[in-house]
Amino acid sequence: MRTKRTARTATARPVLTTALALTSASALLLAAPGPAGADPAPVTRETAESPALDHRNAATSPETAARRALTDPGPGLSGGTERTHDARGYPREHTLAPDPVNPADKSLKLGLTPYHAIASRLNALQALGDRVSVEVAGRSAGGHRLYLVTVTAPESPAQTRAQHRMRDLIERVPATAAGDPRLKKAYKTPVFFNSNIHGNEWEGTDAALRLVEHLATAKDDRTRDLLAHSRLYFNVTANPDGRIAGTRANANGFDLNRDFVTASQPETRAMRQILRDKQPVVMLDLHGYVNGTLIEPTTPPHGENYEYDLFLKNTYANALGMEAAVNGLGYTAEEDGVQPAQIPFRDQDEGWDDWPPIFTPQYAAFHGAVAAHTVEIPLRVNNASYDTLPAAELRRRAAVNTDVAQAAMTATLDHVRRHREALVADQIEVFRRGAAGAPQVPVSPATVPGVPGIGPEDVYTTTFPRAYVLPPGGPATARLVGHLLANDIRVARVAHPAPGYPKGAYVVDMRQPKRGLAAALLADGRDISDKVSVMYDISGWSLGRLWGAPVRPVTGGALPHAALRPVRAAAPVAHVAPRGDLRLRLDDPREIAALNALLRRGVPVRRSADGAAAIVPGSARRQAAEAARTYDVSFERTTDRGTAPLRRVRVAAAVTPGELFALREMQFEVTPVSTAVLNAGFDWSGTDVLFVSAGLDRDALNEPARRALDAFLDGHGFVGRGAAGAQLNAGAGLLAVKAVQGNGDANGVVRVVNSGPLTRGAPAHGFVYAPLWFTDLGPGVRAEQAYAAGNPLLSGHWRPAADGTGGPADAAGRASVVSGPGAVLFGTEPLFRAHPKGEFPQVGRALLTTSRTQVEESG
Known part of the structure; x- marks a missing residue:
């Protein structure tokens, strides 16, 4: 539903900057990192911005805090899986093997770049100079390569390591980062462009390729300044399966722009890793087709778990620049069929919300993107239009759409060039609030000046618990802990029992930089039925209620930091009792998978008397052990002889x-x-x-x-x-x-x-x-x-x-x-x-x- 909102005055607002006090606290993190080309030391993902640090030494200096942030977890904290720390410097040229020509690629009809031509195009772009690097970020469900292009001014390995340290300081010790003058001057602002996540919304890919070519060769001062102070990342086609087939979904039939809470698909996991590793302050997700071009920020409801005052301030300011650039192309409704661009926050009442983090921009906000946009280019070329319109008309539309997408990206880069210090400062503030346990700031004309039409319908905040506790359990708990870590949520485990914290329980301390994402995944969520008339997509998604693991919020009191130890992986669950018949519970999909594996091997299995488990004879202990290792499940001893046989289905x-x-x-x-x-x-x-x-x-x-x-x-x-x-x-x-x-x-x-x-x-x-x-x-x-x-x-x-x-x-x-x-x-x-x-x-x-x-x- 996209009903028009009462028009809000489209007044440009001044960009607010968060003051950065000048200190030398993080000088040691920014110092020369040793011999050029040397491998960086292992970097943990922990923070010193928590009571854990105070527990050890209340007088800890900022310098010590910074050192510990990079080398020592501190009690009760964890950084989960590691970031990618590739310190080879830039450019990093990779010669990509060509793909076989596919005349059935659906993009050919539109006059756009078929997937099989992208590799050679990227090789040519790398050859243009020293600004473009190409890496393979993963593979799609259908086995196609996912290309990540980085455009930046050349960096030595030492300079790259320094950038890594600054990036990590921003997240792990944001209070220190906020006052560091060297970071303010030297940090390269990360920007991420995501194209073609819906396979039959093609033109973002071609716009990205055109923009990369321009950036690779431009000699003007603006481009030089931009690349000297920024790293620009392009996920050229997020969904090559769909690009080739002309489908919205990937080869598994999934809409990838609905998958970020679950991350069931390899393409989603690749994008998640890019967001974790690169920590963009601004990102665009290029889509189609809404006429006129639709540019976020959006209508209510707004995600209650992120720092919406900072998000709205930056997203609205960048949207105004993109709107001006798109309208400035000169396309008209009369001659070209192109309506003026629209900004839903300003132009609509409801119908284009930013509530669930299943969408790329809403998910990106939890990794520090203070301006994250869906951009819907205007002229439809997919679905019925693709099948019924003449090829010449489709190509005309695709050319217009490519211009619009490139204009939106170019305007964003201009905004970043002019406001990079303010954008980085606001990303730091997002992480600082999380690490400090600071309250959210409700949006209002006073807290977000210059954004017109803010009303009570735009105010969505939450009260974060002090922590979440996951009691020790089976495969459901292990899966959830692993998922939290993969999303860069810090998790600890209770090494010694304390009141309310049994030994082996997992603890998510909510005083962490990415608390918003932790809450978005674990909290119950909210009934918003009375807030808006209808929702565009899902409105509830709690992993704490739907993933089968018990999750308990802790609302008050101090955490037992001395008893907590960081984890980088969930403890294995696999176990087989050494004697007797075996009981396999059927409460988790891994347990169902283990049962099916046994049935396929002909193991005689019976239903338990209560119907909630499978009974495996002790004679099949070897097969049970293999299933336990494969699926990380537990077989316990039982005297239940079982009832009816369970058979392969x-x-x-x-x-x-x-x-x-x-x-x-x-x-x-x-x-x-x-x-x-x-x-x-x-x-x-x-x-x-x-x-x-x-x-x-x-x-x-x-x-x-x-x-x-x-x-x-x-x-x-x-x-x-x-x-x-x-x-x-x-x-x-x-x-x-x-x-x-x-x-x-x-x-x-x-x-x-x-x-x-x-x-x-x-x-x-x-x-x-x-x-x-x-x-x-x-x-x-x-x-x-x-x-x-x-x-x-x-x-x-x-x-x-x-x-x-x-x-x-x-x-x-x-x-x-x-x-x-x-x-x-x-x-x-x-x-x-x-x-x-x-x-x-x-x-x-x-x-x-x-x-x-x-x-x-x-x-």
Whole structure:
């Protein structure tokens, strides 16, 4: 939804600078680093900006604090996985091997650069001089190289190491960095341009290549000054799979610009590492297509966990410059079909929010980007336009779009050149507030002068807890800790028990520079149903509630710093009892994966008496040990002899890409199916269970396909999710229930009550997206799970529909998951975008236990 906001006066605002007191506190970090070309010393990711430092020595000097920040974790802190510290200097030329020519590349029709031509183009750009460096930042899901281009003035290895130390000082000891005059003068401002994250939004790539070529050869004073004081990073195509195929998604079917909380895809993880390593103060994410060109900052709701006063101040100022540059190209609505650029914060009421950090710019803000923008270029060339418009018109539009994208990037570079000290100072302030535990500053005309139209609808803040505690646990806790570390969240472990802190528990001290990201990942989130009328995408995403690990916020009191030790990885969970039969819990996707691995090897496994685990005979201890090591799970000793056998399950799945990905993560053998596949004559002989959530409509099947489907369902298992699953259930006459569709715009984290063996041990929260519930349960139908009484929504956005129905009050107390002979129906989204890891086992158990044979054997 993009309704127009009451127009706000488009007045340019003065850029505010944060004063930097001049001190010599960090001189030792900026000193000459030793012989040129020598490898840098290992650098930890810890901070001295915490009570941990005071605990050791209240009189610690700034110089000692700085040294410790680079060499000593300090009690109770951790920096997680390391940054990349490549100190070879710049340029770093890599000759890229060419890719084979692909005449089917969809960008060719638009007159744009096909993926197979990018490598040779980058080789040529490196050859233009000493300003351009190219590295391979990773590979896509489809195996294509991801290219990171760096443009900057040449640096010796010693100068590069000095830049690394300044960058690390900014994050780890921001109070010291704020007062360092050498940093203020010498630090190169990092800027990041991300192009083509949606594969069929092509032109950002070509604009980036053109801009790099200009920067590589320009001799003017502005360019020289820019490159002497900046490092410019270009992710040339973030989604080469989609660029080639002309699809929004990557080869796994994922929208990468929805994946940053979960980071399930290799492209997302590569971008995450770039943001961690480069720490940009400004970033642009180039998209299409909105006419006129849409330039963030956005409408409410605004992310409550970041320092929005600093973000709004810088993002709005840069947006004004980009708007002027785009409009200054001279394209008109009458002659070119190009409307004037728009800034949603100023020009719209709601409909383009910056609430969830699933989007690249919102995620980048937590790594220090104080100006981060989505830029939507104007003229559509994808989808129906691609198929119906003449090639000449598509090429005209693509050329206009490339000009617009380059204008936005060029204006951003001009803004950085003129305001780099203020931008770096504000990044330092973001990290300082986090490390010091300082309160957020609500936006207002007084705190963000020069930005017009700030009102109470723009104020979103939160109260951060003192810490989060993750009690020692199984694979869910290990996974969550690993994910936090990969996101550059500092985690410690309790070495000696203290009140409220059991030995082995993990602690996330919220006095850390990236506290906003820690809170965004771990906090419950917020019910924003009364704040805006509708949300563009998801509104709740709590890993603390959805990933299966217990997470407890601590709101007051001192942390037991003497008992805390930093961690760089979660402790292994793998364990196999040395004697007796073995019990493998089925509460985590890794445990489901381990079970499936054993079943594929022919290990005789039975269901536990309570249905919540698998019983493995002691004779299979060697196979169990291998599964424990592979999947990092635990097999405990048990006297439970088990009930019905569990057998290898082969799944036919008409599901979303995220669900398919999650099923394969749990090591199910999956064959994708659809209405078209069944109509073409599908062989059901290799299938044990059908899972349907999308893409299979029984009413659209031809007669032979419908008969074959019904014959399969008469003797095999069925799992359905959402409206598509409920519709097939009704058409096939499986479970006697009435499915009720909630508001299709609703989504978020919900409270649930688990009552059946299928959900035994499951988290007390689930995820919904267009929620569904079930009434009028017939004979033999059991409610496995229900929405909580009252208001089941914990965080997200869920209102009644326009007719007053479908709201959370209607769902309260109603069944959200039901089961019966041979079938299970889900009204929640337990595999949504491969995200709610703690919910995966509900689907895993359902698939493993729904065949008629297994149900009958289990009694």
